[in-house]
Amino acid sequence: xxxxxxxxxxxxxxxxxxxxxxxxxxxxxxxxxxxxxxxxxxxxxxxxxxxxxxxxxxxxxxxxxxxxxxxxxxxxxxxxxxxxxxxxxxxxxxxxxxxxxxxxxxxxxxxxxxxxxxxxxxxxxxxxxxxxxxxxxxxxxxxxxxxxxxxxxxxxxxxxxxxxxxxxxxxxxxxxxxxxxxxxxxxxxxxxxxxxxxxxxxxxxxxxxxxxxxxxxxxxxxxxxxxxxxxxxxxxxxxxxxxxxxxxxxxxxxxxxxxxxxxxxxxxxxxxxxxxxxxxxxxxxxxxxxxxxxxxxxxxxxxxxxxxxxxxxxxxxxxxxxxxxxxxxxxxxxxxxxxxxxxxxxxxxxxxxxxxxxxxxxxxxxxxxxxxxxxxxxxxxxxxxxxxxxxxxxxxxxxxxxxxxxxxxxxxxxxxxxxxxxxxxxxxxxxxxxxxxxxxxxxxxxxxxxxxxxxxxxxxxxxxxxxxxxxxxxxxxxxxxxxxxxxxxxxxxxxxxxxxxxxxxxxxxxxxxxxxxxxxxxxxxxxxxxxxxxxxxxxxxxxxxxxxxx
Amino acid sequence: xxxxxxxxxxxxxxxxxxxxxxxxxxxxxxxxxxxxxxxxxxxxxxxxxxxxxxxxxxxxxxxxxxxxxxxxxxxxxxxxxxxxxxxxxxxxxxxxxxxxxxxxxxxxxxxxxxxxxxxxxxxxxxxxxxxxxxxxxxxxxxxxxxxxxxxxxxxxxxxxxxxxxxxxxxxxxxxxxxxxxxxxxxxxxxxxxxxxxxxxxxxxxxxxxxxxxxxxxxxxxxxxxxxxxxxxxxxxxxxxxxxxxxxxxxxxxxxxxxxxxxxxxxxxxxxxxxxxxxxxxxxxxxxxxxxxxxxxxxxxxxxxxxxxx
Numbered sequence: 001x002x003x004x005x006x007x008x009x010x011x012x013x014x015x016x017x018x019x020x021x022x023x024x025x026x027x028x029x030x031x032x033x034x035x036x037x038x039x040x041x042x043x044x045x046x047x048x049x050x051x052x053x054x055x056x057x058x059x060x061x062x063x064x065x066x067x068x069x070x071x072x073x074x075x076x077x078x079x080x081x082x083x084x085x086x087x088x089x090x091x092x093x094x095x096x097x098x099x100x101x102x103x104x105x106x107x108x109x110x111x112x113x114x115x116x117x118x119x120x121x122x123x124x125x126x127x128x129x130x131x132x133x134x135x136x137x138x139x140x141x142x143x144x145x146x147x148x149x150x151x152x153x154x155x156x157x158x159x160x161x162x163x164x165x166x167x168x169x170x171x172x173x174x175x176x177x178x179x180x181x182x183x184x185x186x187x188x189x190x191x192x193x194x195x196x197x198x199x200x201x202x203x204x205x206x207x208x209x210x211x212x213x214x215x216x217x218x219x220x221x222x223x224x225x226x227x228x229x230x231x232x233x234x235x236x237x238x239x240x241x242x243x244x245x246x247x248x249x250x251x252x253x254x255x256x257x258x259x260x261x262x263x264x265x266x267x268x269x270x271x272x273x274x275x276x277x278x279x280x281x282x283x284x285x286x287x288x289x290x291x292x293x294x295x296x297x298x299x300x301x302x303x304x305x306x307x308x309x310x311x312x313x314x315x316x317x318x319x320x321x322x323x324x325x326x327x328x329x330x331x332x333x334x335x336x337x338x339x340x341x342x343x344x345x346x347x348x349x350x351x352x353x354x355x356x357x358x359x360x361x362x363x364x365x366x367x368x369x370x371x372x373x374x375x376x377x378x379x380x381x382x383x384x385x386x387x388x389x390x391x392x393x394x395x396x397x398x399x400x401x402x403x404x405x406x407x408x409x410x411x412x413x414x415x416x417x418x419x420x421x422x423x424x425x426x427x428x429x430x431x432x433x434x435x436x437x438x439x440x441x442x443x444x445x446x447x448x449x450x451x452x453x454x455x456x457x458x459x460x461x462x463x464x465x466x467x468x469x470x471x472x473x474x475x476x477x478x479x480x481x482x483x484x485x486x487x488x489x490x491x492x493x494x495x496x497x498x499x500x501x502x503x504x505x506x507x508x509x510x511x512x513x514x515x516x517x518x519x520x521x522x523x524x525x526x527x528x529x530x531x532x533x534x535x536x537x538x539x540x541x542x543x544x545x546x547x548x549x550x
Numbered sequence: 551x552x553x554x555x556x557x558x559x560x561x562x563x564x565x566x567x568x569x570x571x572x573x574x575x576x577x578x579x580x581x582x583x584x585x586x587x588x589x590x591x592x593x594x595x596x597x598x599x600x601x602x603x604x605x606x607x608x609x610x611x612x613x614x615x616x617x618x619x620x621x622x623x624x625x626x627x628x629x630x631x632x633x634x635x636x637x638x639x640x641x642x643x644x645x646x647x648x649x650x651x652x653x654x655x656x657x658x659x660x661x662x663x664x665x666x667x668x669x670x671x672x673x674x675x676x677x678x679x680x681x682x683x684x685x686x687x688x689x690x691x692x693x694x695x696x697x698x699x700x701x702x703x704x705x706x707x708x709x710x711x712x713x714x715x716x717x718x719x720x721x722x723x724x725x726x727x728x729x730x731x732x733x734x735x736x737x738x739x740x741x742x743x744x745x746x747x748x749x750x751x752x753x754x755x756x757x758x759x760x761x762x763x764x765x766x767x768x769x770x771x772x773x774x775x776x777x778x779x780x781x782x783x784x785x786x787x788x789x790x791x792x793x794x795x796x797x798x799x800x801x802x803x804x805x806x807x808x809x810x811x812x813x814x815x816x817x818x819x820x821x822x823x824x825x826x827x828x829x830x831x832x833x834x835x836x837x838x839x840x841x842x843x844x845x846x847x848x849x850x851x852x853x854x855x856x857x858x859x
Contacts, residue, residue, distance in 0.1 A: 269714070
């Protein structure tokens with residue numbers, strides 16, 4: 001009996017010790033503290049210039065052909081380069097291609113590559129690498145989500161659908177430095193697309209020798225300003241200056257260290273403790289504080305995205321444009337932006353965000369406000385609309401949003417505004433993101449929260465969404481006139497005619513209000529004063545290719 | 551004993567199979583789709599993805615394929631990452647979670663037992679109130695709040711420890727404490743009530759009447775007997791701790807396997823959901839088995855039913 005006490009104690013502790021002895025000590029990274037990001041670490045002027053950032057999730061794929069989403073593209077945009085690239089001002093300039101010409105019908109593009117371009121392993125970058133990469137992404141067997149970004153190529157969609165041969169895809173390397181591209185139809189924004197990551201080349205030799213080259217840093221080969229030299233999955237990544245890059249004298253940073261932290265608050269605290277030099281995205285309340293305090297380290301970058309609510313146009317009385325308009329006119333967007341969203345967002349009175357060039361000037365600026373907030377008008381419209389539908393008051397309805405503190409706050413603000421301004425009662429419902437998508441597709445909702453980020457810098461990436469039976473027309477709205485204008489804009493190469501058609505279409509959209517725009521997103525981030533040269537293109541994360549540390 | 555152990559192992563395997571099958575069926579029946587996204591996805595792209603991951607096959611075929619690869623200990627690919635498979639997730643994440651969980655468990659058991667015993671011996675005096683106030687705080691303050699407070703003071707304000715990431719031993723201190731609070735409080739409360747019950751038993755009175763010293767009575771008679779309920783919950787507590795905490799790992803940026811459970815579901819990443827469920831179940835079943843076997847060793851009064859027959 002006396003032994004039993006000892007036994008029980010031994011048992012309690014032995015489980016723990018045995019476990020820790022077997023696995024804990026030997027197999028973790030405890031023993032490799034060689035490189036530290038301790039608070040004390042500072043970049044000496046004499047030492048290497050290191051930029052420290054946070055990528056908020058483990059990249060899903062660092063292969064240009066199968067990458068999708070910002071966690072992948074932030075790395076790819078610095079490790080790779082396409083035929084063209086963009087200046088900090090957003091102008092498209094030569095990248096891997098030194099120059100290009102277009103046929104008169106706008107269908108054939110011929111790109112001439114530079115002769116001094118190399119992969120990070122020293123091999124030359126050839127036109128064949130581009131052809132190979134694009135066909136790789138389109139190949140049905142690659143199962144690339146972003147393959148549709150290449151549907152602009154002649155035969156591209158057919159190949160991806162398994163209806164055509166690889167040889168029928170409109171991209172051919174005529175020689176090592178000439179790439180001829182044939183498009184399915186004239187695409188005025190094609191040049192913009194050639195700087196997008198699905199259009200990056202991959203080394204044919206590397207891909208064929210080791211199809212898993214992109215899974216680890218050791219075998220990673222890229223052609224951009226930086227190369228990937230370390231990738232501890234789910235933990236950290238390291239980029240180093242690529243000594244084979246043709247413009248390497250313009251690259252000031254020696255290394256870029258990414259940690260992978262998905263908690264925004266933690267990333268912000270690391271920034272405060274001096275463990276990170278730049279943080280994006282920021283927690284919502286922190287954005288609000290920094291904005292209110294006019295913090296000098298706070299940067300409000302532009303974004304190509306709009307936050308809106310879908311009305312299910314097949315549910316009575318939301319099939320009535322007057323009802324939809326009344327609801328849209330009865331919320332105070334400025335208050336939502338300033339006191340709820342708090343990221344310096346811009347109230348939206350149209351759907352195409354600012355930052356897209358028009359024939360002259362900015363497209364959104366030229367659009368102006370397509371409707372106004374007006375309570376009296378809203379009340380009148382609601383009454384009329386309900387009367388037309390044979391109702392005397394709006395039945396209780398539900399607004400569905402995907403679970404998130406931010407979406408919840410906005411939904412609550414809208415709920416309160418409608419109650420106060422129109423005397424309308426509604427219920428809020430939060431569901432998982434996947435469930436929301438399912439229900440939108442099935443038409444099983446009344447009003448739902450949505451957001452859209454543009455794929456390329458052209459109004460069409462937004463206007464295209466609401467064509468009849470379009471794949472993302474969750475509002476189930478249909479307007480033949482709108483469809484016709486979109487068709488015009490899609491088929492003409494005349495810039496003025498295109499832009500006019502899209503402006504007209506947007507007017508119809510806001511006149512009928514199948515969706516309710518709330519605000520245009522911004523990309524608020526903070527960067528330490530010793531970091532210079534970071535810029536934010538409208539459709540990507542802050543770029544640090546030309547950044548420097550002083 | 552051997553017969554009992556074999557029987558239990560067989561039963562454990564059966565339990566695992568039931569869990570696999572149930573999870574498989576439930577997972578395919580919840581709304582949502584691993585490839586759904588906000589935006590346009592052409593039909594062809596969707597179909598290519600489905601066929602790449604064999605999701606276009608009949609459910610029964612998918613089930614068969616999965617069991618087949620499971621027999622070779624292959625948990626399949628992650629639908630959200632082309633670089634790491636579910637096996638990689640477990641291989642790289644489990645040691646990290648295990649390390650963190652073990653440290654947290656050591657803290658929790660050591661301090662939990664100490665607080666519990668002290669409280670029970672000083673019933674309704676200040677050490678009792680202090681321990682129990684601490685325990686109530688430990689149970690009621692969610693660990694993400696505790697983690698944020700720890701980071702804010704120990705890392706940002708006083709810069710004693712790094713904020714986050716998993717690089718050296720000093721990176722492990724704050725998350726271990728944050729993770730240990732809940733189980734520690736739980737163990738302390740359990741130990742206290744169990745001690746009080748044991749102390750009121752007749753055999754304690756007998757021991758005292760025999761003229762044994764107070765210390766001997768407590769150490770040799772009270773604590774040993776009071777520990778049984780703690781051992782009972784230990785299996786579950788350990789299984790929870792060593793398979794990672796999503797919240798703590800996410801806040802401290804720790805590459806453990808805690809996120810597998812939560813993100814797998816969010817993303818409808820089928821192989822990850824199955825892999826993490828199976829792995830967790832296996833560990834839990836294993837630990838419960840050990841705890842059951844340990845009962846007889848700690849307290850000979852408990853007999854294994856199978857043994858008598």
